[in-house]
Amino acid sequence: MPSARAATIEDVAREAGVSRAAVSKVIRNAYGVSPAMRERVTAAIDALDYRPRVAARAMRGSSFTLGIEMPHIGNPFFTKVVAGATAALQGTDYQLIIAPADVDGEEGVRAIGALADRQVDGIVAISPLVAPEWLERLATRVPVVMLGRHDRSLAYDTVTGDDAEGTRLVMEHLLGLGHRRIVHLTRSEEVTRPGTGNPHAVRLERYLVHMQEAGLADHIRVVRTGLDEESARLDTLALLDEQRPTAIFVGNDELALGTLRALAEFGLSAADVSVVGYDDIDIASHPAISLTTVDQAGEAMGERAMRLLLERIQGRTEPTHFSVEPSLKVRESTKPASADPNP
Amino acid sequence: MPSARAATIEDVAREAGVSRAAVSKVIRNAYGVSPAMRERVTAAIDALDYRPRVAARAMRGSSFTLGIEMPHIGNPFFTKVVAGATAALQGTDYQLIIAPADVDGEEGVRAIGALADRQVDGIVAISPLVAPEWLERLATRVPVVMLGRHDRSLAYDTVTGDDAEGTRLVMEHLLGLGHRRIVHLTRSEEVTRPGTGNPHAVRLERYLVHMQEAGLADHIRVVRTGLDEESARLDTLALLDEQRPTAIFVGNDELALGTLRALAEFGLSAADVSVVGYDDIDIASHPAISLTTVDQAGEAMGERAMRLLLERIQGRTEPTHFSVEPSLKVRESTKPASADPNP
DNA sequence: TTGAAAGCGCTAACAA
DNA sequence: TTGTTAGCGCTTTCAA
Numbered sequence: 001m002p003s004a005r006a007a008t009i010e011d012v013a014r015e016a017g018v019s020r021a022a023v024s025k026v027i028r029n030a031y032g033v034s035p036a037m038r039e040r041v042t043a044a045i046d047a048l049d050y051r052p053r054v055a056a057r058a059m060r061g062s063s064f065t066l067g068i069e070m071p072h073i074g075n076p077f078f079t080k081v082v083a084g085a086t087a088a089l090q091g092t093d094y095q096l097i098i099a100p101a102d103v104d105g106e107e108g109v110r111a112i113g114a115l116a117d118r119q120v121d122g123i124v125a126i127s128p129l130v131a132p133e134w135l136e137r138l139a140t141r142v143p144v145v146m147l148g149r150h151d152r153s154l155a156y157d158t159v160t161g162d163d164a165e166g167t168r169l170v171m172e173h174l175l176g177l178g179h180r181r182i183v184h185l186t187r188s189e190e191v192t193r194p195g196t197g198n199p200h201a202v203r204l205e206r207y208l209v210h211m212q213e214a215g216l217a218d219h220i221r222v223v224r225t226g227l228d229e230e231s232a233r234l235d236t237l238a239l240l241d242e243q244r245p246t247a248i249f250v251g252n253d254e255l256a257l258g259t260l261r262a263l264a265e266f267g268l269s270a271a272d273v274s275v276v277g278y279d280d281i282d283i284a285s286h287p288a289i290s291l292t293t294v295d296q297a298g299e300a301m302g303e304r305a306m307r308l309l310l311e312r313i314q315g316r317t318e319p320t321h322f323s324v325e326p327s328l329k330v331r332e333s334t335k336p337a338s339a340d341p342n343p
Numbered sequence: 344m345p346s347a348r349a350a351t352i353e354d355v356a357r358e359a360g361v362s363r364a365a366v367s368k369v370i371r372n373a374y375g376v377s378p379a380m381r382e383r384v385t386a387a388i389d390a391l392d393y394r395p396r397v398a399a400r401a402m403r404g405s406s407f408t409l410g411i412e413m414p415h416i417g418n419p420f421f422t423k424v425v426a427g428a429t430a431a432l433q434g435t436d437y438q439l440i441i442a443p444a445d446v447d448g449e450e451g452v453r454a455i456g457a458l459a460d461r462q463v464d465g466i467v468a469i470s471p472l473v474a475p476e477w478l479e480r481l482a483t484r485v486p487v488v489m490l491g492r493h494d495r496s497l498a499y500d501t502v503t504g505d506d507a508e509g510t511r512l513v514m515e516h517l518l519g520l521g522h523r524r525i526v527h528l529t530r531s532e533e534v535t536r537p538g539t540g541n542p543h544a545v546r547l548e549r550y551l552v553h554m555q556e557a558g559l560a561d562h563i564r565v566v567r568t569g570l571d572e573e574s575a576r577l578d579t580l581a582l583l584d585e586q587r588p589t590a591i592f593v594g595n596d597e598l599a600l601g602t603l604r605a606l607a608e609f610g611l612s613a614a615d616v617s618v619v620g621y622d623d624i625d626i627a628s629h630p631a632i633s634l635t636t637v638d639q640a641g642e643a644m645g646e647r648a649m650r651l652l653l654e655r656i657q658g659r660t661e662p663t664h665f666s667v668e669p670s671l672k673v674r675e676s677t678k679p680a681s682a683d684p685n686p
Numbered sequence: 687t688t689g690a691a692a693g694c695g696c697t698a699a700c701a702a
Numbered sequence: 703t704t705g706t707t708a709g710c711g712c713t714t715t716c717a718a
Contacts, residue, residue: 006484008695019705024697032703054461055406056695058398059710065461067440073425074625079416086416086445095457097410098441102429114438118397118408118461141349229625257629264630282417282572286600287607288631351711362689367713375687399711402694 007048016044027052058119065095066309067115068124068302071108072227073100075254076281077298078126081147084302085124092310094121105129105190116142122309124302127198129190143312145305150197157308157320161296163199166326167206169294170249170276173328175214178337179247179274182211183221183239185232185259186251200251203278207249221245225255232258233265240266246273246337253277253284253293260289260333274334290332297324350391359387370395401462408438409652410458411467411645414451415570416443418597419624420641421469424490427645428467435653437464448472448533459485465652467645470541472533486655488648493540500651500663504639506542509669510549512637513592513619516671518557521680522590522617525554526564526582528575528602529594543594546621550592564588568598575601576608583609589616589680596620596627596636603632603676617677633675640667 009027013020018041025033026041033041044050054063068085070078082098089096097120099111108128115123116138125135127148138144139155146158174182184207186192192201204222211220225235232255236248240262250256256277263273277284280295304322311320352370356363361384368376369384376384387393397406411428413421425441432439440463442454451471458466459481468478470491481487482498489501517525527550529535535544547565554563568578575598579591583605593599599620606616620627623638647665654663 009697010695020696021698021705021707022703025704028697030697034703037703051456051460053402053695055398055401056710057697059396059402059695059712060697061710063398063461073422073429074419076417076419079422082416082443083445086443095461096443097461098443100425100429100439100441102426113394117394118406118438118440257626260631261629283600283626286604286632288603289629352713353711363712364689364691364714365687368688371713373713377687380687396711399694400713402696402711403713404694 007050009050009052011048012041012044012050015048016040062121062313063119064093065097065118065120066122066124066306067097067099067118067120068305069099069101069108069111069115069126069128071101071126071128072254073102074228075252076283077252077254077279080279080281080298081126081302081305084299084304085306086302087299088303088306088310094310096306101128109134112138121313124305124309129196129198143309145308147301147305148199150199150202152319152321154319157305157312157322159301159305159308159322159324161199161294161301161324161326163202163326164206166278166294166296166328167203168210169326169328170278171207171210171214173292173330173334174247174249174274174276175210177247177274177334180214180216180337181219181221181243181245182207182216182247182249183223183245184249184251185223185225185236185239185255187227188224203251225251225258227255229254229258229261232256233262234258236262237265240268240273244273247276247334248273249276251278253279253281253291256291256293257283257289260291270333270335271338274337276334280329285329285331292331292334293329294326295329296326300324350393352393352395354391355384355387355393358391359383405464405656406462407436408440408461408463409465409467409649410440410442410461410463411648412442412444412451412454412458412469412471414444414469414471415597416445417571418595419626420595420597420622423622423624423641424469424645424648427642427647428649429645430642431646431649431653437653439649444471452477455481464656467648467652472539472541486652488651490644490648491542493542493545495662495664497662500648500655500665502644502648502651502665502667504542504637504644504667504669506545506669507549509621509637509639509671510546511553512669512671513621514550514553514557516635516673516677517590517592517617517619518553520590520617520677523557523559523680524562524564524586524588525550525559525590525592526566526588527592527594528566528568528579528582528598530570531567546594568594568601570598572597572601572604575599576605577601579605580608583611583616587616590619590677591616592619594621596622596624596634599634599636600626600632603634613676613678614681617680619677623672627672628674635674635677636672637669638672639669643667 101107101111122143136155144156192204225231236259277293280293284291444450444454465486479498487499535547568574579602620636623636627634
């Protein structure tokens with residue numbers, strides 16, 4: 001049962017026969033400590049197995065903690081981002097913590113708020129459904145990087161993929177293969193609301209534009225689904241019951257896995273219905289899956305987001321916006337359009 | 344740029360015309376506040392958009408934060424655990440944070456230490472390479488649940504899968520299919536060191552026993568790999584170059600994906616080499632992957648771990664150990680042994 | 687039922 | 703170079 005008392009800075013000071021301030025300076029590598037002092041203090045720290053309480057430090061300044069809000073722990077793209085973020089923090093004094101949100105909507109706000117309450121020194125928010133003003137206000141208290149969403153701000157930095165370009169790559173590829181009946185399977189209306197700058201909103205908007213420009217306005221068909229593979233599976237099954245498309249452009253890879261599952265259950269292959277995802281999660285390149293998708297360099301995004309946070313902490317004040325170039329990974333899940341499957 | 348000052352309990356007290364203590368009682372739902380008082384305070388809190396600083400609360404008591412150390416963010420089994428943990432915390436005042444470790448060995452200790460430094464009210468550690476004494480000592484200060492590892496303790500609780508039983512299911516299945524040349528692909532020697540109670544150590548040990556009992560001591564072959572899919576792919580490619588097994592029992596599903604990838608690159612199918620994983624991650628049931636594996640109910644484990652933590656916080660002192668029953672999911676990746684592939 | 691006041695462990699002026 | 707001291711924002715006795 002919890003009982004034993006951990007050493008405090010006071011204990012260390014007593015043990016080393018110095019002041020608390022001296023110990024504080026040593027642990028912060030602050031200016032103005034003699035080698036002798038440093039040595040005595042270090043010895044005392046080791047002897048007592050002392051570790052500074054982050055809460056106490058946070059009250060006076062920084063918590064040496066950076067937080068990342070994760071909208072859906074089950075999506076491997078987000079774990080790529082975290083991997084990049086972790087890498088960027090190697091060798092620094094900062095610890096990364098993840099606050100999982102894991103439900104649509106308001107949950108993201110809750111998780112971000114929880115990070116703020118914990119006095120993290122910086123926050124990465126992954127395209128949550130938050131009003132820009134809310135984030136703006138938060139960003140006046142703590143450095144914030146918004147990841148994925150395209151809205152710009154004077155208060156927070158942004159890291160985005162170029163979703164317009166990514167969608168162009170997808171649509172050109174599908175149209176080039178002769179597809180005309182192309183369905184777009186995407187998230188809820190709320191998530192894709194125009195003008196929010198949400199990546200899914202941009203992909204949807206560009207899908208509509210490309211269909212129109214290709215003279216396929218009559219074939220436009222947008223189907224909504226939830227945020228996990230299972231939702232996508234069910235909604236794909238439903239859409240296959242109706243007039244069958246020759247291609248499905250899915251909002252992201254996790255959802256695309258559900259679509260592939262549904263196609264398999266229906267006994268359909270890539271020759272019948274082509275599928276394109278977005279994100280290039282690891283499994284997409286597995287030979288048995290071989291999902292055509294847009295690589296938007298999740299690790300690079302996470303790494304860059306952390307760098308921006310560190311820069312802000314070190315004093316930068318001009319807002320910075322960073323965009324990564326997407327590239328299309330063409331795989332077996334897309335084939336030339338077959339003859340009209342609905343004779 | 345960070346600047347504006349957030350409201351403190353002092354501000355709220357002034358706004359409501361009461362003492363700080365009164366505000367504190369209201370936000371903690373403590374005993375002894377009149378409805379009138381509660382109302383005034385609540386109004387002031389809303390008016391000022393006040394949120395208590397967790398750091399300040401932590402200095403006097405609890406941080407209302409529970410932490411989970413994650414050895415490898417890329418492994419979907421761990422995200423299942425987190426999903427379960429998140430669910431268990433719904434409706435409580437506790438916030439879950441994840442500290443990613445993401446490298447073999449000492450990193451786990453670092454991450455757990457970081458959580459402790461942040462004064463979390465409880466810690467779930469996912470089978471890290473830590474000396475039991477170290478954890479034991481930590482557990483005297485903060486409730487700890489060790490997830491996965493089979494060592495028992497008077498100080499911390501444990502949640503485990505029954506790895507001996509899981510391995511029995513795997514080996515009986517493979518032997519029943521007529522396999523004799525069964526390779527076990529597992530983690531490093533460090534991770535599988537006997538007596539550590541690490542799940543991979545148990546799986547290895549039972550593999551050896553089952554091979555011996557089946558009179559296949561001569562066919563025992565243990566191959567080591569790293570902790571991600573890519574390592575497993577490379578090490579599988581290497582082992583296929585030598586005398587080819589008819590079946591590979593892989594330490595977990597993430598690694599098994601690498602093995603499947605390698606087999607595909609080699610032009611081999613399940614008819615040539617059967618593969619079994621462990622964990623039943625979501626993708627394992629995808630028809631294109633169809634990996635035979637052991638389901639050990641990751642969500643349930645995460646949920647149970649959090650419950651144990653909450654119980655400890657509420658005062659339980661007797662150590663508790665919980666074990667989940669594994670079950671074998673037989674899929675297409677295992678087929679009856681073919682004739683000797685090495686004529 | 688309410689409030690005054692001490693103190694949690696640390697950092698940052700400032701003084702010595 | 704070192705030490706003294708005043709808080710940071712809360713919770714918690716203890717009195718009123």
